[in-house]
Amino acid sequence: MIPAQFDYLAPTTVEEALAALAQHGDEAKILAGGQSLLPVLRMRLNAPEMVIDLGKITSLRGVRDDGDAIVVGAMTQHSVVGSDPLVAEHAALVSKAVEHLADAQIRHRGTFGGALAHADPAGDLGAPTLALGAQFVVQGPSGTRTVPADEFFVDLFETAIGEDEILVAVRLPKHTGWGAHYEKFVRVAHQWPIVAVAAAVRVEGGTIAEARIGLTNMGSTPMRAHAVEQALVGQPATADGVREAASRAAEGTNPPSDLNGDADYRRHLATVLTRRAVLTAAGATG
Amino acid sequence: MTATEARPESEAPEREIGKDRRRKEDQRLITGRTRWTDNIQLPGMLHLAMVRSPFAHARITAIDTSEAKQSPNVVDVVTGQDLAETQGVLINAWPITPDQKTPTHLPVAIDRVAFAGEVVAVVVARSAAEARDAAELVDVDYEELPAALDLKDAAADTVLAHPDLGSNKSAYWVFDSAEAGTGSNVEDAITQARDGGIVLEREYRQQRLIPAFMEPRSTVVDPTGEQLTVWSATQIPHILRFALAATTGIPESKLRVIAPDVGGGFGGKLQTTPEEWITVALARRTGKPVKYTETRSESLMAAHHGRDQWQKLTLSADREGNVTGLKVELLADLGAYVSLVGGGVPVLGAFMFNAIYKFPAYHFAVQTVLTNKTWTDAYRGAGRPEATFAIERIMDELAAEVGVDPLEIREHNWIKHEEFPFTTVAGLEYDSGNYEAATARAKELFGYDELRAEQRRRRESGDPVQLGLGVSTFTEMCGLAPSRVLGQLDYGAGGWEHASVRMLATGKVEVVTGVSAHGQGHETAFSQIVADRLGVPFEDVEVLHGDTQVSAKGLDTYGSRSLVVGGEALVKATDKVVEKAKAVAAHLLEASADDLDFSGGRFSVRGTDQGLAIQEIAGAVFAAHNLPDGMEPSLDSDATYDPVNFNYPHGTHLCAMEVDTETGELTMRKYVCVDDIGNVINPLIVSGQVHGGLVQGIAQALWEEAVYDDSGTLVSGSFVDYLLPTAADTISFEVDHTTTPSLTNTLGTKGVGEAGTIASTPAVVNAVVDAVRHLGITDIRMPCTPERVWRAIQDAGSGQEPTTGAAAPHFDASTGMEGTVDRTAGDAQ
Numbered sequence A: 001m002i003p004a005q006f007d008y009l010a011p012t013t014v015e016e017a018l019a020a021l022a023q024h025g026d027e028a029k030i031l032a033g034g035q036s037l038l039p040v041l042r043m044r045l046n047a048p049e050m051v052i053d054l055g056k057i058t059s060l061r062g063v064r065d066d067g068d069a070i071v072v073g074a075m076t077q078h079s080v081v082g083s084d085p086l087v088a089e090h091a092a093l094v095s096k097a098v099e100h101l102a103d104a105q106i107r108h109r110g111t112f113g114g115a116l117a118h119a120d121p122a123g124d125l126g127a128p129t130l131a132l133g134a135q136f137v138v139q140g141p142s143g144t145r146t147v148p149a150d151e152f153f154v155d156l157f158e159t160a161i162g163e164d165e166i167l168v169a170v171r172l173p174k175h176t177g178w179g180a181h182y183e184k185f186v187r188v189a190h191q192w193p194i195v196a197v198a199a200a201v202r203v204e205g206g207t208i209a210e211a212r213i214g215l216t217n218m219g220s221t222p223m224r225a226h227a228v229e230q231a232l233v234g235q236p237a238t239a240d241g242v243r244e245a246a247s248r249a250a251e252g253t254n255p256p257s258d259l260n261g262d263a264d265y266r267r268h269l270a271t272v273l274t275r276r277a278v279l280t281a282a283g284a285t286g
Numbered sequence B: 001m002t003a004t005e006a007r008p009e010s011e012a013p014e015r016e017i018g019k020d021r022r023r024k025e026d027q028r029l030i031t032g033r034t035r036w037t038d039n040i041q042l043p044g045m046l047h048l049a050m051v052r053s054p055f056a057h058a059r060i061t062a063i064d065t066s067e068a069k070q071s072p073n074v075v076d077v078v079t080g081q082d083l084a085e086t087q088g089v090l091i092n093a094w095p096i097t098p099d100q101k102t103p104t105h106l107p108v109a110i111d112r113v114a115f116a117g118e119v120v121a122v123v124v125a126r127s128a129a130e131a132r133d134a135a136e137l138v139d140v141d142y143e144e145l146p147a148a149l150d151l152k153d154a155a156a157d158t159v160l161a162h163p164d165l166g167s168n169k170s171a172y173w174v175f176d177s178a179e180a181g182t183g184s185n186v187e188d189a190i191t192q193a194r195d196g197g198i199v200l201e202r203e204y205r206q207q208r209l210i211p212a213f214m215e216p217r218s219t220v221v222d223p224t225g226e227q228l229t230v231w232s233a234t235q236i237p238h239i240l241r242f243a244l245a246a247t248t249g250i251p252e253s254k255l256r257v258i259a260p261d262v263g264g265g266f267g268g269k270l271q272t273t274p275e276e277w278i279t280v281a282l283a284r285r286t287g288k289p290v291k292y293t294e295t296r297s298e299s300l301m302a303a304h305h306g307r308d309q310w311q312k313l314t315l316s317a318d319r320e321g322n323v324t325g326l327k328v329e330l331l332a333d334l335g336a337y338v339s340l341v342g343g344g345v346p347v348l349g350a351f352m353f354n355a356i357y358k359f360p361a362y363h364f365a366v367q368t369v370l371t372n373k374t375w376t377d378a379y380r381g382a383g384r385p386e387a388t389f390a391i392e393r394i395m396d397e398l399a400a401e402v403g404v405d406p407l408e409i410r411e412h413n414w415i416k417h418e419e420f421p422f423t424t425v426a427g428l429e430y431d432s433g434n435y436e437a438a439t440a441r442a443k444e445l446f447g448y449d450e451l452r453a454e455q456r457r458r459r460e461s462g463d464p465v466q467l468g469l470g471v472s473t474f475t476e477m478c479g480l481a482p483s484r485v486l487g488q489l490d491y492g493a494g495g496w497e498h499a500s501v502r503m504l505a506t507g508k509v510e511v512v513t514g515v516s517a518h519g520q521g522h523e524t525a526f527s528q529i530v531a532d533r534l535g536v537p538f539e540d541v542e543v544l545h546g547d548t549q550v551s552a553k554g555l556d557t558y559g560s561r562s563l564v565v566g567g568e569a570l571v572k573a574t575d576k577v578v579e580k581a582k583a584v585a586a587h588l589l590e591a592s593a594d595d596l597d598f599s600g601g602r603f604s605v606r607g608t609d610q611g612l613a614i615q616e617i618a619g620a621v622f623a624a625h626n627l628p629d630g631m632e633p634s635l636d637s638d639a640t641y642d643p644v645n646f647n648y649p650h651g652t653h654l655c656a657m658e659v660d661t662e663t664g665e666l667t668m669r670k671y672v673c674v675d676d677i678g679n680v681i682n683p684l685i686v687s688g689q690v691h692g693g694l695v696q697g698i699a700q701a702l703w704e705e706a707v708y709d710d711s712g713t714l715v716s717g718s719f720v721d722y723l724l725p726t727a728a729d730t731i732s733f734e735v736d737h738t739t740t741p742s743l744t745n746t747l748g749t750k751g752v753g754e755a756g757t758i759a760s761t762p763a764v765v766n767a768v769v770d771a772v773r774h775l776g777i778t779d780i781r782m783p784c785t786p787e788r789v790w791r792a793i794q795d796a797g798s799g800q801e802p803t804t805g806a807a808a809p810h811f812d813a814s815t816g817m818e819g820t821v822d823r824t825a826g827d828a829q
């Protein structure tokens, strides 16, 4: 497991990183936590000539409050996001998803931006960010632009980040007071989910007032379960109230078939896990 | 030298055997500050990288190494043709029948490859990275051939794995109790049972597993001295030396093989490997030290696999559930070659299907089959887990058929404690055991009756989470093995073991053993044994092993043999030291040897306060100033011990599993095991062996499977898809013991290295099936994935659907790079 030879740069500013990216074009790869990139290099599935490490750009790290949103720097490690009180208070769905992402070692090195830029449909961060309507802040030679979550994930391992751009931050709109739960189905503990459901709900007097549901690994990108979200509104936060709505979770999905399960099994799982995620998010059991 | 005063009682060394000693080897093993093979750096050392076939079966039409040879710091690039006879050949040490079909197994293939991962060319370079870079540049042309992949199809010879052999059927081996005179005729029993009795016919699948030891295989060869020195991450340095000598023409006396610290094996390093032969060949060719260390991907793909059988069982019984006969028909997948013990693995299981039971009639037949997959061989338990799984599964089916508790059906049929020693229908003599005691203790610890009550409640209330209880009452034959029996089975070597004990001048003790630890803790356990028998401090005993120039004789470590065979050799050698020392003590104390007592490391003259410590005698023998006339100035002794029988640990394992009927998710609720492994030398080590063994067996039941796609590519080729459990996936096990000492070794010990693995798999699957049996389910194929469980519930059928032959990519196409990787097209590593 030895990667092919490559050159290495560790710029200290985003501008330097962008300049290097512009110079080396598609011969360059961005290195964040390396938890996905290094296996790719070591298995020689890819052999970039230049690796640009963002690790020294301190401005890309950290979590801050920005009024109506919590802003997470792209290079903030999973472990930091997972224990951040602002995220826990205003975007609890993300905290819950990070809790079961990979294992402690990987959470310590892997980054929020790296995971989202990698865009593995089985990655745990796509569904919660999509469900919360996150905004992806991307910087390129001509400045900064913001991509809404539903345009960010393009396909398997493909995002709206341009070849000459870097993801610098993710804005998580505040969902203060919402109940949240990430229901992840795995065979062994530190595994990518076979299917996972991210659910955030606002409950008013025992009735679901608003719901946001994201699905992991039910297609080539993370997906919103819009049909479920709509059907939940006005339902009592009880097993019976949620069951009917949750049964629509697989509508419009296109899950893969692989060693962990065929597509029809995943569709079935999505409905059960959605019900459970919503009920737990709503503070009910069942 | 004067006789010293008697020591007060309190100073006598504390008994070591039975003590929870922490392992003395662990600090260096865990920190890695030790001599792992890959840590070895020699002056001028060269490095190898293998070019491996991406195809399961193909003709090699051309190999162009020219570009690779131009790559920086490449010393040589060789093909099988280049090495020709100098590479030697890999042997099968256990041809199970005289007419076994055994394809020639060359380290580097010359004109045809028979599995994906087979080596076709080797790069030698000044660094491992440069070797790897150049390996990418070797251009191999293949003409793909149809591959024999499915075991049943291969057994029908639909496609030939080795066309020149004319058939995939390698050997057909039979044991029949009527013919052997150890029991009656099974066909009669079955015929009789068809009329009013019970006949159960079941087919079970032992999936293919990968040993997945922690340290990848690594070999360093230094040709620069008088002897060729080979360091290898192997379980079997002595066998490796013998096999290298036998097949390469290097005289055995010119070969030194060292297994330094070795990071696990589980049978996976009970092998003589192409990579070892290649490293030897290239060290000789270049005249330089050479190293090869495999990658994890290579290890999963090309180190031998385990299990992989279809097991057809026919069990006959009367209406009360007394078994009258058992017929076993196996298909065993050898993979592409018949490896060192490959074909013998199912034969080791042949004696264990009757397990702890008094079956009157037994017939066993195995057909070993060649396919175009990675070759198979021993994996923890080797043959016995397969047998135990099948019999313990079908005993549960019999209980269900008769309508009694699974423990009751076992009690009907098992050997009672007063019936030992017992000669089984397979012809083995079990020396000791007490199945009633182990079972009673396990039931009590488990809370069996309460759990059964909870199971009833959940069924009645229609709880979406159902509870199942699984039983496995296992025994195994270990302590390989009486040489005479191995001879009868046509195994190519014996089963004895060797030990020597050296008393140093300073009173320290060096112990040399022929077994070869690779994580078991022999250094600690053997030190405890010697400390007790010689009465010296534990810290003063040094255990040496794994280097054929230090440990000149030995047959290495596998089959739970190290303690029960190697330990016995050690006891015998130690006792000889004491005998020799006694003569010296008598001389120095001017007493008759008959008047001497030896205890706590001291010879004392009975009825007096005169005595000498064994260390003092060692010093006196070193000086040799005053020894009995004609006595050699040495206390050092050795012993070679050939076991008189196998060794038969047993135990009762109980497992409770929760099944989420909505998703098929399985959760282990409770696991209790009560093993009878005779007298225990070190409870802590035993506990470690049992815990690790249990997890490996549970992993077969729930998680692990080597899956190939339709073209013969290993899909579960990384730990993303080959699901090895970690501590996070298991619960806290309750481990206890009952003790009936073995009667065939001095210490009364029984093997424990494989027990957990052998016993746990059926306990788990029985529990899973038990949880959903009321839904009409009688089997779920291993590994019992949530999807299989869910489908079984959906179909209330057999759950025999195939697993989709693909793996989800998590790394393949990293952002910005397109397409998934076609593993069959590139250079698979």
Ligand SMILES: Cc1cc2nc3c(=O)[nH]c(=O)nc-3n(C[C@H](O)[C@H](O)[C@H](O)COP(=O)(O)OP(=O)(O)OC[C@H]3O[C@@H](n4cnc5c(N)ncnc54)[C@H](O)[C@@H]3O)c2cc1C
Pocket (backbone or CB within 6 Å): A029, A030, A031, A032, A033, A034, A035, A036, A037, A038, A039, A054, A074, A100, A101, A102, A103, A106, A109, A110, A111, A112, A113, A114, A115, A116, A117, A118, A122, A123, A124, A125, A161, A165, A166, A167, A168, A190, A191, A192, A193, B814, B815
């Ligand atoms: C054994 C294992 C188990 C795992 N299990 C899980 C799991 O259960 N759930 C889960 O969600 N993930 C899992 N992961 C992946 C983990 O979350 C990674 O941390 C993550 O996918 C990549 O983050 P990284 O910071 O390591 O990025 P890197 O590996 O450094 O980069 C990943 C990709 O993103 C690009 N990239 C990185 N940062 C940027 C940026 N700022 N702008 C543009 N492009 C960028 C890189 O060029 C590269 O292509 C697992 C990984 C491993 C090794």
